[in-house]
Amino acid sequence: MSGKRHFTILAGLVSLALVAALVAGCGRTPAAGTGKVLKVGIIDAYSGPASSYAKDALDGFKLGVNEVAANGGPKIDFVTRDDQFNAAKDLSWAKELVMQEHVDVVAGLMNSAGALAVASYADQQKVPFITWESMSAQITGSHGGKYVFAMPPNTTMIGNADAKEMAGLPYTRYWLAGDDYDYGHSVVNSFWAALQKDKPGVQKLGTSWWPVGETNYTPYLNVIRAAKPDVLFAGTGGADMVSFLKAVQASGLNKQMAVLDHTATDPSTLKALGADAPVGVYGTSDYLSYYPATNANKDFVAAFKKAYGHGPGFPALYGYLTARFLGAAVQKAGGVNKTKLAEALSGMTIDSPVGPVTIRAGDHQLETPMFFGRTAVQAGRTTLVMKNPVEIPAAQIMPSLASVLASRKK
Amino acid sequence: MHLTLLASQFLIGLSVGMTLFVVAAGLTLIFGVLRVINFAHGSLYMLGAFLAYSVASFLGPAGFWPAMLIAPLVVALVSLGIERGLLRFIYDREHLIQILVTYGLVLVFSDLVQIVWGTGFKSLAPPPGLAGYVTVWGAALPRYNLFLFAVGILVAVGLALFLYRTRMGKICRATATDREMVDVLGVRSSRVFAAVFVLGGWLAGLGGALVAPTVSITPGMDVTIIIEAFLVVVIGGLGNVWGALVSSLILGAGESLGVLFLPRLAVAWPFFIAAVILIIKPSGLLKSVW
Incomplete structure (x- = not known):
C-alpha cells in the first residue's frame, strides 16, 4: 500500500518534471527546429569616444536577429558588455562571457587591441569570434584562425582601395599622415606599399603622426602646406575625423592640394559637419545608404529607418551581416555546436545590401566591396555627400591569401 | 627651412596655448584657493x-554669440551646485577623498552627456566672420584661431584685474598664500571658495564653448583636456595663474614647433617639455602657492 503510494508520487513527480522539461524545451525551440537558441556575447564600446559606432552596429545586429527569426530561421539571444573602448577590459569580458554566460559566439569589438586579444583567446577556446568593427588586418592575419572572423574591410583592404583609385589620378607627390597608433600606421603603410606597386615613381615628401584625440590640427597642416605636396593622405578615424576635416576647412587646405582620408566621405562624419565640411575631399566608404541604389540596399535602409528613425552607418551593415551569417550558419550546422558553426561560416556566401558577400574560406575575412568618391554639395541636402561613388569590387582589394597565411607563420 | 614657416608655426602654437590657458586658468585657480584637485574640470x-x-x-544661424554667452553661464550654475552640494563638505578631508569625489563626478557627467546628447558626432560651425583663414607670413592661419588668441x-x-583690483581677488590671493591667517582675520572663506569654484567652472565652460567650433564635440573630450590642463598647472607652479599662462604658451608653442622639427615624436612632445621643465625646476616655473 505504502509502496504503491510512493510509486504514484514518484510517477507524478517524474511526469511533472517531463512536462516542465517539455514546456521549457518548447520555449527554447526555435522555428528551425535546431533544438537550441544561439547565444551571442557582444563586447563593444557602449560608452566613451567610439560609442556611436558601437550603438550603430548593435542596432544593425538587432535588425538582423529579428529578420532571421521572421524568416523562420533560428532564434538568436544576445548579451552585451561595455568595454568603454578600453582594450584591457576586453579579454576579461570575453572570459566571463565564455565561462559564465556560456555564449556560443563572441562578437563586437571596435577596439583593435582588444579584438586581437579576444581573437587569440576565442581561437584557443574554440569559440567562434566575429568582429564587426575592428579594422586591424592582424585579426584575420597573424591572430587569425579557424574560429576567428572579420566583417569590415581591414586596413590592408582600405590601403589597397585608396591606392587603386589614386593611381589613376595625375598625382605624384604625397604627404602621409595619420593617427599615431595601430590604425593610422597600418592604413598609411598599406596605402603607400600598394601605391608604389600600382604607380611606380610616386614621391613621399614627408610624414606626420598626431595623437588620437588631437584637438588642433592646424600646426600639422601648416607644415604640410609649406611642403606643397599634390596629395595629403591621412589615416584618421572616428570622432577625430570631424576635427581633422574642420581644420582642413578652416585652413583652406582642400583648395591647395588633394586630401584623401578613408572615412572622410562617411555619412556619420559629413552629417555632423553639415555645411562646415570641406568640398572636394577624397574618401573611401565601406557602406553608403544611398549607393548602390539596389532594391536590397533600399529595403535594408527602409527597415533600419523604420526601426530606429535614422539611416544605417557602416557598423550597422556589419552588425546586420553578422546576425544574418549566424542565422544561416546555425541552419547549415544543424545546431549551435561551436566547431560546426565555425566550419559552416567558413566560405559562406549570403545576399546583402551591397550584393553577395562571402567569408573567404582561407582566412575568414569578409569579401565586401568599398566605395570611392569626393565630397560634394548636393541640392536639397543640408549635408555633403559622396559624389558619383565608384564601387571597388572586393576581388580588387582583398590581400593575397598567401601573404595573409605567411603572416600567421611568423 | 624658411624663417616664415618657423614664425607662422610659432604663432599657431601660441594660439593653441591660449585656448589651453582659458581652461587651465580655472583649474589652477581652484587648485590654489580651494586646494581641491578637481578632476571634473574637464567634464x-x-x-x-x-x-x-x-x-x-x-x-539657428545667429546662435553662435549667444551660445558663447549662455553656455559658460549655465556651466557656472552647475559649478555652484557642485560646490554647495558636494565639495564644501570635503574641504577638510584628505586629497584621496577629494579625488574620489571629483572623479566620481567625471563618470556621472560622462554618462549624463551621453544620455542627454546621444553618442553621434556633433559639430558647431564658426560664425561667418570667423570662418576661413588669413595669410600671415605665407601661412594660412584660421581666423578662428586668431579669435581664440584674442x-x-x-x-x-x-x-589680473580681478585678482589685483578687487577685494575678492585680494582675499583669493591671501587664501591661496595662508588660509589660516585669512580665517583668523574673520573672512568667511566658505563664500570665497564658492565664488572661486564658480569662476573656475565658468572658465572651463567658456573654454569648452570656445573650442567647440574647432573640434568634434564628443563624450571623451573631457579626458583629453584634463590631462593637458593638469600638465599646464603643474609646469606653471600649482595654483599660480601666471604660471598657467606662461606654461600654456610654452606647451602650445613647443608642441607646434615640435611638429615642425621632430614630427615623429608629436605624441610625446607635451610630456617631454613638461619633464624637462620639471627636472630643471621641480616646483614649476613660477612660485607654487602651496
Whole structure:
C-alpha cells in the first residue's frame, strides 16, 4: 500500500518534471527546429569616444536577429558588455562571457587591441569570434584562425582601395599622415606599399603622426602646406575625423592640394559637419545608404529607418551581416555546436545590401566591396555627400591569401 | 627651412596655448584657493561645448554669440551646485577623498552627456566672420584661431584685474598664500571658495564653448583636456595663474614647433617639455602657492 503510494508520487513527480522539461524545451525551440537558441556575447564600446559606432552596429545586429527569426530561421539571444573602448577590459569580458554566460559566439569589438586579444583567446577556446568593427588586418592575419572572423574591410583592404583609385589620378607627390597608433600606421603603410606597386615613381615628401584625440590640427597642416605636396593622405578615424576635416576647412587646405582620408566621405562624419565640411575631399566608404541604389540596399535602409528613425552607418551593415551569417550558419550546422558553426561560416556566401558577400574560406575575412568618391554639395541636402561613388569590387582589394597565411607563420 | 614657416608655426602654437590657458586658468585657480584637485574640470569643459552646440543649434544661424554667452553661464550654475552640494563638505578631508569625489563626478557627467546628447558626432560651425583663414607670413592661419588668441588675452587681463583690483581677488590671493591667517582675520572663506569654484567652472565652460567650433564635440573630450590642463598647472607652479599662462604658451608653442622639427615624436612632445621643465625646476616655473 505504502509502496504503491510512493510509486504514484514518484510517477507524478517524474511526469511533472517531463512536462516542465517539455514546456521549457518548447520555449527554447526555435522555428528551425535546431533544438537550441544561439547565444551571442557582444563586447563593444557602449560608452566613451567610439560609442556611436558601437550603438550603430548593435542596432544593425538587432535588425538582423529579428529578420532571421521572421524568416523562420533560428532564434538568436544576445548579451552585451561595455568595454568603454578600453582594450584591457576586453579579454576579461570575453572570459566571463565564455565561462559564465556560456555564449556560443563572441562578437563586437571596435577596439583593435582588444579584438586581437579576444581573437587569440576565442581561437584557443574554440569559440567562434566575429568582429564587426575592428579594422586591424592582424585579426584575420597573424591572430587569425579557424574560429576567428572579420566583417569590415581591414586596413590592408582600405590601403589597397585608396591606392587603386589614386593611381589613376595625375598625382605624384604625397604627404602621409595619420593617427599615431595601430590604425593610422597600418592604413598609411598599406596605402603607400600598394601605391608604389600600382604607380611606380610616386614621391613621399614627408610624414606626420598626431595623437588620437588631437584637438588642433592646424600646426600639422601648416607644415604640410609649406611642403606643397599634390596629395595629403591621412589615416584618421572616428570622432577625430570631424576635427581633422574642420581644420582642413578652416585652413583652406582642400583648395591647395588633394586630401584623401578613408572615412572622410562617411555619412556619420559629413552629417555632423553639415555645411562646415570641406568640398572636394577624397574618401573611401565601406557602406553608403544611398549607393548602390539596389532594391536590397533600399529595403535594408527602409527597415533600419523604420526601426530606429535614422539611416544605417557602416557598423550597422556589419552588425546586420553578422546576425544574418549566424542565422544561416546555425541552419547549415544543424545546431549551435561551436566547431560546426565555425566550419559552416567558413566560405559562406549570403545576399546583402551591397550584393553577395562571402567569408573567404582561407582566412575568414569578409569579401565586401568599398566605395570611392569626393565630397560634394548636393541640392536639397543640408549635408555633403559622396559624389558619383565608384564601387571597388572586393576581388580588387582583398590581400593575397598567401601573404595573409605567411603572416600567421611568423 | 624658411624663417616664415618657423614664425607662422610659432604663432599657431601660441594660439593653441591660449585656448589651453582659458581652461587651465580655472583649474589652477581652484587648485590654489580651494586646494581641491578637481578632476571634473574637464567634464565642465565638455559640458560647455555640448551646451554651446545645443544653444547654437536651437537659435539657428545667429546662435553662435549667444551660445558663447549662455553656455559658460549655465556651466557656472552647475559649478555652484557642485560646490554647495558636494565639495564644501570635503574641504577638510584628505586629497584621496577629494579625488574620489571629483572623479566620481567625471563618470556621472560622462554618462549624463551621453544620455542627454546621444553618442553621434556633433559639430558647431564658426560664425561667418570667423570662418576661413588669413595669410600671415605665407601661412594660412584660421581666423578662428586668431579669435581664440584674442579671447585668451582678454581672459588673462580680466583675471589680473580681478585678482589685483578687487577685494575678492585680494582675499583669493591671501587664501591661496595662508588660509589660516585669512580665517583668523574673520573672512568667511566658505563664500570665497564658492565664488572661486564658480569662476573656475565658468572658465572651463567658456573654454569648452570656445573650442567647440574647432573640434568634434564628443563624450571623451573631457579626458583629453584634463590631462593637458593638469600638465599646464603643474609646469606653471600649482595654483599660480601666471604660471598657467606662461606654461600654456610654452606647451602650445613647443608642441607646434615640435611638429615642425621632430614630427615623429608629436605624441610625446607635451610630456617631454613638461619633464624637462620639471627636472630643471621641480616646483614649476613660477612660485607654487602651496
